[in-house]
Amino acid sequence: MTKQDVRAAIGWVAIVIFSPLLGALFYFFAGINRIRQERVSQQRVLQDHDLMLIERLVIKQSLPEWPHEFAALRRAGDSIARYKLLRGNSVELLDGGDQTYPAMLEAIADAKKSIAMQSYIFDHDRMGVRIAQALIDAHNRGVEIRVLIDAVGAKYSRPPITRMLMKGGVPTARFLPTAIGMRLAYANLRSHRKLLVIDGELALAGGMNIREGFTTEFGQNKMTRDTHFRIRGPATRQLMDSFAHEWEFTTKERLDGVQWFNSVNNVVQDANTPVRVVTSGPDRTLGANQSMVMAALSVAQHHVRIQSPYFLPDIVLIGALVTAARRGVIVDVVIPGNNNLKLVSAAMDAQLDQLVGAGVRIWKSTGTFDHSKLMAVDGLWSYAGSSNLDPRSLRLNFELDLEMYDQQMAHTIESRIDETIETSNRVTLESLRSKPFSIQLRNRLIWLASPYL
Template sequence: MTLHILLQEYWPHLVFLVTVSASAAAAVHAAMTKNDVRAAISWVGVVIMSPLFGPFLYLIAGINRIRRDQISQQRDKSLKEYARLPVPKALDIASHSAPQFESLSILGDKVSHHPLRNGNHIVLLQGGDETYPAMIQAIDEATKSIALQTYIFDHDSEGQKIVDALTRAQERGVEIRVLIDSIGSKYSRPPIIKLLRKRGIRTALFMTNPLGMRMPYANLRSHRKILVVDGRIGFTGGMNIRAEFVTAVAGEKTCGDTHFKVEGPIVLQLISVFAQDWEFTTKEMLPYDTWCCETWDPPQPHAPARCIRSGPDRFIENTHNMLLGAFAVAQKHIRVQSPYFLPDATLLGAINTAARRGITVDIVIPGSNNLRLVNYAMTAQLDQVIRNNCRVWSARGNFNHSKLITIDGAWSYVGSSNLDPRSLRLNFELDIEIYSHDTARTIEQLIDAEIRNSDRITPESLAAMPFRKRLRNRIIWLASPYL
């Protein structure tokens, strides 16, 4: 019997054998490699219930191809290069923030590879109207090096201004490296990476071509936002580079966001994170003397701060652990502003426990969200915090992308992380913790202003929604780990 006749006669049996084998292999892999039981059960269920599509989906979105041993070795090598400064003496946390945060700083020592350092000057920037001009000014004053990392870098009027500033810097002989996430680079057409490369600016895409296929990693993304100029001035926070955050362009539809300009020792931590991601992507190690600075003279006031990086590698639990610790030591007030509030059961338990201890918990979410499915899932979960006396506020007005947490007017956690499954487990994120009354007070005022322009969500308002919408929200909520 020839192979052609054999295939004609038995192709249904062969297809059945291949699908069963693929499903079994994918299910076994998920069960053996997923540390989160919910993720393991979800993927096994998808594979078994959809024997044709399930294994393919798992191959693309379910496998963490970031080999922990490989990336860890690269980062250890870079960390040694970027850790020349001596470890600082223990700080008096109580004098900078509040006594209850002394234990949190110890947790940070265990969670982060970066030490808590004093002498940082931190300035909050609101929206593109303040952030982009400050970034361009820093770029125009650069004399040695510029490192820029972002998730979205749109090819629009504001993106063009950043490219023009980088071009001017390059013409002055400044060393420049730009790292854009491969998924985020596709938010505008044509992608701005073509323009950057046309200008001769060294640019790379983070996470491309898995297994030799011409496609980006479908489920692992760099969500970090970093700009470091001459190793002295840094910018980080939640802002991408998009014209929709600029009033002169977007007008009445301008979206809100928050970013931070930092000066001081924490800038060395920012460039360290960038250098490690750049090396992982391009295999190029950036020389310390070109990209770093060891002396700073930032203006007053100063604040202790450090970077907390997280991602689907050995740092996967970092933000999760920091927030669990922070909610546990809160004594008066927790304020959270997040565009995508979908914490897992453990974080929900920590937030609810704080509220049951008598801590005032305010959670601000956008009334108008840019991700409809996430908004549905988020709404389906709100009753779990509201019934435990947390106050949830739906902000009126345009979408606000800010990610801000402050506790007891003394400690703040800001950066790129959302409180959703993607940020907590799949994205490469970067946040900073700040022990400062001044910074916390500024963030509190920002969040309280949002609350004054918000409608409170109550059990009654949730129950008043039509049943079909509540059912829709719960169905979408079931898929929240994949949003």
């Protein structure tokens, strides 16, 4: 009565029928979406002057000199996402930890009133300690700080960084702790968002966790690659609203006031990038990220470029990618040749033939692992953030992405993906079929568990 996907309903019914006791217990913990039953207010209170300013910044009509199909994409975004597309932003791509972590440290050091930080993984390693100490120093000089770390992600290192932060007086919370009691029922639902908001004016968001292996200083020639974004402008209010919602959900503390939500009259001079924040998760925003990707695929006319470390699209998304390719759109998808999650890599290989056979160009990158999640369409529109194109990101995780209508940013993302393609190996039907049958069978068996990898 509650499942929207007939395959999920059939699967759970089969599990319970064939194993009435263990199957029912497994469904009780992993199959029931209790998040939707938790109600927390979605928007902060806006003053009248803020409402008027937002109204002026919302893009309601076709973007000047843009193809008409992007007006349809903007309308689709208005109906899919919680937030509206706002003009007056500046967005800068930060390439890897060598650019992102110094930007974080500089922003924390410059904070005057507030710092809101959220991460899936915040390791207690040399880089994690460096950032944690910067947060403690900011707290000691009177800056209001809130740090939210996913409960599962917090366990990636020992001892967890939460101990250092709390010992230093920084208000810190774990999203959906699962150690005791009924919270075990939430173990499969994680917050995958990565966000830093300073004084309600500056934000850094994207795909990067806090781990020393993302820098040449510590990772050296095995450094993991990734991308993050520095945002100024009214979109920072949307990002802060997203954080405040999850903080209230986790701690019941409501964050309001100018120290957290600076006036939306934060338009950056000489910058007019339209940006929309897209939140998604197993609540009222279920499937928002997948819907945005599919809407973009439906309007693409020339070229779609996608980079994803974990690429396990469901049959609906596969259909959208294949349809775009059959319409004559060039669809390039870059995935890691050397994946950090071997089971996910095997499951990915199991379904690539469905895409390659229909004309989608799949590329396996060489070199070190790249954790970036990027998409660009026709050199005009781009989409980036924390969402992978796999069942966990599209249905189970809480994710945070940026939709950007900016030609320069789209070209920057396209250039980055094209540079990776130049040194990548193209996947063909022949290369997939040449693998030993035992490997193909193994991959298909692992693929059966792909919704939970």
